[in-house]
Amino acid sequence: MTTDRIISTDGLGRDFLVGSRLRRRRVTALRDMTLQVDRGEAVGLLGPNGAGKSTAIKMLTGVLVPTAGRATVCGLDPVRRRRELAHRTGVVFGQRSQLWWDLPLRQSFDLHGAIHRVPAAAYAQRLDECVALLDLSGFLDTPVRQLSLGQRMRGEITAALLHAPELLVLDEPTIGLDLASKERLRTFLATVNARGDVTLLLTTHDLPDVERLCRRVVVVDHGRVLVDDDLNTLRERFAGNRTLVVELTEPAPPLAGLPGVVDVGVQAQGLRQRLEFDRRTSAAELIADVARRVQLRDVAVDEPSIEDLVRTLYQRS
Amino acid sequence: MAEPAGSAVVYGRIVASRLRGQLAYRTSFALDLTAQAIGQTIELFVIVVVFTQVSTLGGFTAGEVLLIFGLAACGFGLADLCVGQVERLPEYIRTGEFDVMLLRPLGTLPQLLSADVALKRVGRLGVGLAVYGWSLARLDLAWTPLRALVAVTAPLVGAVVLGALWVAANVVSFWVVDGREVANAVTYGSSFTTSYPISVYGPWLRRLMCYAVPGAFVAYFPALALLDRPDPLGLPVALRYCAPLVAVVAVLAAGALWRQGVRHYQGTGS
Numbered sequence: 001m002t003t004d005r006i007i008s009t010d011g012l013g014r015d016f017l018v019g020s021r022l023r024r025r026r027v028t029a030l031r032d033m034t035l036q037v038d039r040g041e042a043v044g045l046l047g048p049n050g051a052g053k054s055t056a057i058k059m060l061t062g063v064l065v066p067t068a069g070r071a072t073v074c075g076l077d078p079v080r081r082r083r084e085l086a087h088r089t090g091v092v093f094g095q096r097s098q099l100w101w102d103l104p105l106r107q108s109f110d111l112h113g114a115i116h117r118v119p120a121a122a123y124a125q126r127l128d129e130c131v132a133l134l135d136l137s138g139f140l141d142t143p144v145r146q147l148s149l150g151q152r153m154r155g156e157i158t159a160a161l162l163h164a165p166e167l168l169v170l171d172e173p174t175i176g177l178d179l180a181s182k183e184r185l186r187t188f189l190a191t192v193n194a195r196g197d198v199t200l201l202l203t204t205h206d207l208p209d210v211e212r213l214c215r216r217v218v219v220v221d222h223g224r225v226l227v228d229d230d231l232n233t234l235r236e237r238f239a240g241n242r243t244l245v246v247e248l249t250e251p252a253p254p255l256a257g258l259p260g261v262v263d264v265g266v267q268a269q270g271l272r273q274r275l276e277f278d279r280r281t282s283a284a285e286l287i288a289d290v291a292r293r294v295q296l297r298d299v300a301v302d303e304p305s306i307e308d309l310v311r312t313l314y315q316r317s
Numbered sequence: 318m319a320e321p322a323g324s325a326v327v328y329g330r331i332v333a334s335r336l337r338g339q340l341a342y343r344t345s346f347a348l349d350l351t352a353q354a355i356g357q358t359i360e361l362f363v364i365v366v367v368f369t370q371v372s373t374l375g376g377f378t379a380g381e382v383l384l385i386f387g388l389a390a391c392g393f394g395l396a397d398l399c400v401g402q403v404e405r406l407p408e409y410i411r412t413g414e415f416d417v418m419l420l421r422p423l424g425t426l427p428q429l430l431s432a433d434v435a436l437k438r439v440g441r442l443g444v445g446l447a448v449y450g451w452s453l454a455r456l457d458l459a460w461t462p463l464r465a466l467v468a469v470t471a472p473l474v475g476a477v478v479l480g481a482l483w484v485a486a487n488v489v490s491f492w493v494v495d496g497r498e499v500a501n502a503v504t505y506g507s508s509f510t511t512s513y514p515i516s517v518y519g520p521w522l523r524r525l526m527c528y529a530v531p532g533a534f535v536a537y538f539p540a541l542a543l544l545d546r547p548d549p550l551g552l553p554v555a556l557r558y559c560a561p562l563v564a565v566v567a568v569l570a571a572g573a574l575w576r577q578g579v580r581h582y583q584g585t586g587s
Contacts, residue, residue, distance in 0.1 A: 016585070017585075061420060062419060062420075062583075063419045064583055064584075065580075065583045065584050082419060083424075086420055086422035087422045093413075093417075096414075096417060097417075098420070102338045110330075111330060111334060114326070114330050115331075115422065116422060117323065
């Protein structure tokens with residue numbers, strides 16, 4: 001085993017028995033997940049509700065025992081070495097607090113530091129950094145129960161980082177946050193990950209989270225891993241067409257017959273046109289072609305969104 | 318495994334933070350404390366009322382029964398203060414808080430016990446200590462070093478036995494969605510049954526309390542040791558001094574059950 005492998009699973013699976021004693025059914029929440037994550041990576045775990053994302057995370061953090069396969073996290077068996085693993089990982093659940101409701105944020109952090117036995121100097125340094133980057137100073141002395149959701153999430157992430165974990169697991173970290181708060185969290189997580197000492201594994205419904213943070217995406221549905229690939233490769237393989245949006249100086253009829261264009265959409269009475277073109281066509285050539293026919297005011301190229309990508313994947317599976 | 322001294326510091330800080338929160342609301346705290354003390358005093362009145370009708374109870378005089386009652390109340394009060402939080406286990410499981418405990422590098426049981434220490438429970442303990450102290454002073458006991466040791470350790474040992482019993486009873490919540498009723502029956506049943514000489518109960522309940530659910534070791538046997546009087550049931554004298562041994566066994570059994578419960582939880586999810 002190499003030292004820079006942080007998560008390694010082999011055929012990881014989990015069944016649940018559901019229903020009453022009389023009508024017990026076996027339901028598979030996750031099957032045959034084989035996943036290798038190296039130190040410093042940022043991996044997005046995507047999938048619809050009930051796809052098995054949370055089950056996977058619970059098994060990786062020692063909360064749940066697998067019914068098939070095995071997992072190794074930070075070189076440890078998560079269930080048997082739960083407490084040791086807890087020192088080396090940080091976990092943030094978007095809908096479940098790790099802070100103490102009745103304590104001011106600062107005291108919650110102090111307790112976290114004590115529980116993880118963080119040396120005083122290191123603790124002060126990490127806390128100061130989070131306070132500065134996440135702008136916590138305004139509510140450090142506010143009891144957690146009085147914090148807004150955005151403030152609380154910033155607090156949760158700080159707490160999860162105080163013991164300098166090697167792996168930070170985030171389950172729906174931006175759920176329910178407003179745009180500004182989401183953006184602040186993404187920027188912070190990107191900064192922390194870019195330094196290379198924290199590996200990120202996050203589940204989310206929020207595709208911009210992934211576009212912003214993750215170089216690699218694992219898509220899970222119905223308990224199966226559909227895709228595990230680099231985000232850019234995925235875009236190329238599945239998403240296919242890009243869209244050239246052209247703004248014209250005066251209205252024009254639809255720009256039909258351009259090489260490589262598969263669909264033309266007309267907006268604003270012909271002042272804006274959306275030209276969907278295939279991967280083989282270069283955006284530069286297409287812009288030149290368009291410029292020969294009409295006068296351009298502005299152009300933009302839209303990459304396919306992950307929504308489209310995931311939708312394509314779901315349809316294929 | 319973490320070194321015990323460091324753990325003690327961590328739990329000390331957790332408990333201290335809980336207590337600070339409770340003392341912040343002084344009036345509410347004073348009312349809670351009084352309510353707890355009144356609850357225990359009502360149980361005391363029951364005994365006083367009974368003795369207006371009879372002169373002995375199960376072969377024991379009023380003063381002797383009060384000694385048993387005081388010992389049981391001390392044990393219960395102490396256990397309630399330190400272990401009473403275990404009855405909130407179903408809530409922690411239902412809300413997913415138990416997952417959060419599994420994510421911390423600490424044992425789950427100590428976390429649960431320290432998570433919500435309720436200082437108001439001191440009220441109950443206060444009444445117990447008063448009755449126990451008053452009984453010891455008034456009964457004119459023949460003091461020996463061994464008896465002095467029993468007098469001091471009996472409330473602690475009783476608390477350990479009761480605490481272990483409650484933990485064991487609450488483990489059922491890992492299997493049954495709302496196991497609270499079962500657990501409460503044991504918790505509050507143990508308060509009631511340990512407060513009287515076991516000689517007042519029928520033979521099956523007596524045997525249960527001596528040999529299965531060791532309630533008789535909370536107050537009855539230590540009281541016999543202190544009173545130095547014959548057992549109306551004629552049980553072996555050695556039993557009077559067995560409480561610490563019983564406590565150790567009870568703790569080990571409760572710990573094993575708890576681990577089994579957590580394993581089941583990790584096996585089924587919430």
